[in-house]
Amino acid sequence: MAEATSAPILTLRQIDKFFGDINAVERVSLEIQEGEFFTVVGPSGSGKTTLIRLLVGMDKPTNGDILLRGKRINDVPANRRPTCMVFQSLALFPHMTVGQNVEYPLKCRNRPKPERRERALACLKVAHLPESYYDRPVTQCSGGERQRVALARALAFDPEILFFDEPLSAIDFRLRKTLEKELKDIQRETGKTFVYITHSLEEAMVMSDRIAVMRNGRIAQIGTPREIYTSPNSRFVSEFMGEVNTLPVVVDDSGEVVCESLNLRLPLPASLPRDKRSGSLVIRPEDLRFARDGEGLIRGTVFNEYLLGSRVQYQIRVGATTLLVEQLRDTDTAMLRDQSVALTFTPTESMLFLE
Amino acid sequence: MTEHTVPLTGAPVSRRATALTPPPAGVWCALPMILLFLLGFLGPLGMVVLYSFMPRGSFSPIGRPTLENYVDIVAQNFHISFGWSLWLALLSTAILLLVCYPLALAIQRASPGRGILITVLIVAPLFVAENIRLQGWVLFLDKAGVLGGSLQALFGWELDSLVNNVPAIVFGICYIYLPFMLFPMLLGLASVPHDAREAALDLGASRWRLFRDIELPLAAPGILIGSLLCFVISLGAFSEAKFLGKGVIVTIAQDIESAFTFGQNWPRGSALSVLVILIAGVAVFLAMRQVRLENLLGRR
Numbered sequence: 145m146a147e148a149t150s151a152p153i154l155t156l157r158q159i160d161k162f163f164g165d166i167n168a169v170e171r172v173s174l175e176i177q178e179g180e181f182f183t184v185v186g187p188s189g190s191g192k193t194t195l196i197r198l199l200v201g202m203d204k205p206t207n208g209d210i211l212l213r214g215k216r217i218n219d220v221p222a223n224r225r226p227t228c229m230v231f232q233s234l235a236l237f238p239h240m241t242v243g244q245n246v247e248y249p250l251k252c253r254n255r256p257k258p259e260r261r262e263r264a265l266a267c268l269k270v271a272h273l274p275e276s277y278y279d280r281p282v283t284q285c286s287g288g289e290r291q292r293v294a295l296a297r298a299l300a301f302d303p304e305i306l307f308f309d310e311p312l313s314a315i316d317f318r319l320r321k322t323l324e325k326e327l328k329d330i331q332r333e334t335g336k337t338f339v340y341i342t343h344s345l346e347e348a349m350v351m352s353d354r355i356a357v358m359r360n361g362r363i364a365q366i367g368t369p370r371e372i373y374t375s376p377n378s379r380f381v382s383e384f385m386g387e388v389n390t391l392p393v394v395v396d397d398s399g400e401v402v403c404e405s406l407n408l409r410l411p412l413p414a415s416l417p418r419d420k421r422s423g424s425l426v427i428r429p430e431d432l433r434f435a436r437d438g439e440g441l442i443r444g445t446v447f448n449e450y451l452l453g454s455r456v457q458y459q460i461r462v463g464a465t466t467l468l469v470e471q472l473r474d475t476d477t478a479m480l481r482d483q484s485v486a487l488t489f490t491p492t493e494s495m496l497f498l499e
Numbered sequence: 500m501t502e503h504t505v506p507l508t509g510a511p512v513s514r515r516a517t518a519l520t521p522p523p524a525g526v527w528c529a530l531p532m533i534l535l536f537l538l539g540f541l542g543p544l545g546m547v548v549l550y551s552f553m554p555r556g557s558f559s560p561i562g563r564p565t566l567e568n569y570v571d572i573v574a575q576n577f578h579i580s581f582g583w584s585l586w587l588a589l590l591s592t593a594i595l596l597l598v599c600y601p602l603a604l605a606i607q608r609a610s611p612g613r614g615i616l617i618t619v620l621i622v623a624p625l626f627v628a629e630n631i632r633l634q635g636w637v638l639f640l641d642k643a644g645v646l647g648g649s650l651q652a653l654f655g656w657e658l659d660s661l662v663n664n665v666p667a668i669v670f671g672i673c674y675i676y677l678p679f680m681l682f683p684m685l686l687g688l689a690s691v692p693h694d695a696r697e698a699a700l701d702l703g704a705s706r707w708r709l710f711r712d713i714e715l716p717l718a719a720p721g722i723l724i725g726s727l728l729c730f731v732i733s734l735g736a737f738s739e740a741k742f743l744g745k746g747v748i749v750t751i752a753q754d755i756e757s758a759f760t761f762g763q764n765w766p767r768g769s770a771l772s773v774l775v776i777l778i779a780g781v782a783v784f785l786a787m788r789q790v791r792l793e794n795l796l797g798r799r
Contacts, residue, residue: 201701202697221700222697222700223702223704223705224703228702229698231697235692235694236695237712238695239716248702249702251708251712252702252704252708301703
């Protein structure tokens with residue numbers, strides 16, 4: 145993992161990008177370390193694709209500076225930058241063979257044919273494609289093979305930073321899981337700086353050293369996957385992580401947090417501001433546990449059960465509210481429909497956001 | 500192909516018959532076109548071929564076949580007209596390639612609204628008959644025409660006639676056939692994926708390399724079809740040489756016309772036509788082979 149000791153390879157200072165009146169990227173500042181797997185994650189329309197286009201050099205920022213190893217590269221066009229990108233559509237050249245595609249960046253540098261071939265074969269190997277694919281037309285490759293060709297082509301470029309614009313989004317689930325892990329392995333083996341863009345925080349969690357969560361053109365939070373998971377700084381980030389229980393709360397005059405829908409009162413943590421009166425309580429399904437009689441904080445009835453492989457998810461009705469609860473499957477607490485249950489959670493595992 | 504096509508309800512086919520054995524509706528639908536093609540295209544073509552083997556000056560398609568018309572064409576100086584027509588066709592196709600490529604790129608990159616505006620402006624002249632447009636250019640370019648007259652009236656410059664020469668003919672051909680190059684070329688360029696361009700640039704390609712390695716090969720089918728259209732049509736160019744050239748040269752189309760009219764020698768006109776059709780056929784054959792090759796290498 146990249147320690148923040150060395151100078152950053154890429155620095156963004158107060159980047160703005162306007163399209164007409166629309167502020168697609170707003171005052172984004174961040175530093176990416178050499179050899180890091182950095183992921184920008186956000187819902188569609190959050191500005192992440194705009195941001196990567198600025199970083200690759202296909203668009204220019206309206207304001208702010210992009211520095212590569214301390215040198216300002218705002219005005220350097222994409223074909224002069226020592227970085228390259230794997231496109232969402234992969235953007236393979238359909239009239240070329242796999243080999244010609246992979247060799248293209250070397251052809252642009254007028255490298256001799258034997259050297260190009262040697263390097264292309266080496267890159268195909270890194271991307272787990274057999275040498276026999278060298279002469280195959282890309283149009284004859286499957287979806288997963290094309291991913292590998294696109295990756296090999298980008299590796300052949302030997303970029304200082306390799307950018308990825310959601311290349312795995314069109315791939316089926318199982319292959320995607322395989323490729324995610326392979327990508328992380330390749331990043332470790334090559335030691336290159338990878339900057340990855342995705343709308344899936346789950347994907348980001350698997351691969352990244354650090355994650356930046358984007359929302360409405362701004363960065364909502366930057367941190368390691370663990371930091372983002374354990375201490376999200378906003379309701380948006382906490383909800384973006386996946387299915388969570390979000391419940392409205394108010395702070396009463398005595399300084400206690402009241403969650404009416406669960407009939408629950410909690411002390412207001414000292415870290416939160418005293419002046420705000422309402423907000424939300426976010427509890428992850430896996431942080432809710434079934435309690436023994438008399439110990440539960442919340443009482444409800446089992447409404448439905450979903451088997452998620454190694455885990456089981458329950459929908460628990462508490463008055464008019466439905467809570468999601470997730471348990472490991474081997475806990476022999478087989479629940480029946482309409483059974484009354486008591487739930488508990490450790491308040492420190494819950495997240496309270498006041499607005 | 501069409502076996503599975505279900506006839507539309509209300510078609511003049513009895514319902515019961517449809518239920519038992521579905522008639523090949525596609526064939527019925529295509530029948531008018533097939534008849535028109537047979538009677539209107541292949542029929543006359545066959546007649547032309549037949550006449551080209553009839554004795555000189557004969558008006559009947561029935562007679563002892565002979566090659567004397569072809570011998571005449573070789574013996575007399577028809578190669579000059581052939582030469583001019585081929586040269587004009589090649590030259591104008593080359594000029595149109597150079598003119599239309601940047602134009603097509605500009606249209607493609609313009610905003611949709613502006614692209615449509617430019618397209619409409621280019622298409623608009625097609626609504627006026629070709630001969631009238633050419634006469635307009637004659638009036639504009641001739642001695643004391645709109646251009647020369649205006650220059651003389653405003654600045655006192657004497658301008659000689661700009662028509663009655665070969666460049667004027669080439670200009671006319673390029674002017675008339677520009678859309679035939681432009682639109683297939685636009686289609687060709689539209690089939691170049693935008694992100695393939697961006698990816699090439701991102702991988703370090705220069706503008707020139709992008710053009711040579713990505714744009715040209717991917718747009719090749721459209722460009723080739725455009726060139727083919729322009730070449731074949733301008734091979735038969737007639738009015739341009741007649742109006743803008745006023746007889747400085749004679750194209751093969753003019754020879755054919757005069758053989759059928761003044762010359763009253765239908766077999767000779769037919770033989771000349773057959774030769775022109777052969778040249779065009781060879782061009783089409785060569786070009787289509789390239790297009791198929793392109794498809795083989797690229798998308799399938």
